[in-house]
Ligand SMILES: Nc1ncnc2c1ncn2[C@@H]1O[C@H](COP(=O)(O)OP(=O)(O)OP(=O)(O)O)[C@@H](O)[C@H]1O
């Protein structure tokens with residue numbers, strides 16, 4: 001059993017790191033769920049590299065996400081996103097935070113499932129809305145009623161995000177608390193698997 005073989009002094013982060021092994025930890029979820037913010041802090045806690053796929057796409061294309069959508073459209077953006085993700089997920093362990101639509105795209109979803117342990121930051125509409133309505137950097141929300149658009153995206157996407165290996169509820173508590181829940185989810189999954 002896991003508890004017997006683990007050093008008693010192992011901290012939560014160490015146990016989570018052990019459970020992750022060489023796999024990547026991939027954050028998925030809607031815009032504003034906290035994938036970038038919580039992903040970065042989780043990587044710090046685990047002592048492994050952090051990469052945000054939206055940032056990486058902007059870096060390699062030298063364009064912002066909004067500019068990419070405007071110049072080439074969503075389909076081309078998804079193709080670029082899939083190529084970038086394939087490269088990012090090639091080696092691990094890393095924490096990779098994805099853009100909100102990445103896991104919804106079939107090609108990217110396949111790569112993500114193959115490339116690591118997935119964690120869905122689930123969140124209620126009002127939490128997401130409070131966070132995303134402060135900035136207009138998200139092209140999919142440039143609609144007449146962005147809150148309604150966000151709700152429509154929730155309905156369409158939540159059943160797909162729910163395929164994730166792990167789920168943590170994102171909400172307005174200290175980010176460190178969410179990170180702790182992420183680490184517990186990773187460590188507990190390992191424990192559950194060792195009992196199978
Ligand atoms: N637990 C939290 N409490 C308060 N604010 C939070 C929390 N988690 C994230 N935030 C804030 O919410 C905003 C959106 O978070 P973030 O950019 O990480 O979301 P995201 O899931 O990466 O979104 P996108 O898909 O658009 O990239 C940021 O300003 C972030 O600091």
Ligand SMILES: O=C(O)C1=C[C@@H](O)[C@@H](O)[C@H](O)C1
Pocket residue numbers: 030031054065098099100101102137138139140
């Ligand atoms: O939810 C989405 O489809 C998106 C979320 C962002 O992270 C960006 O990847 C882009 O704005 C698309």
Ligand SMILES: [Mg+2]
Pocket residue numbers: 035036037052054097098099
């Ligand atoms: Mg992000």
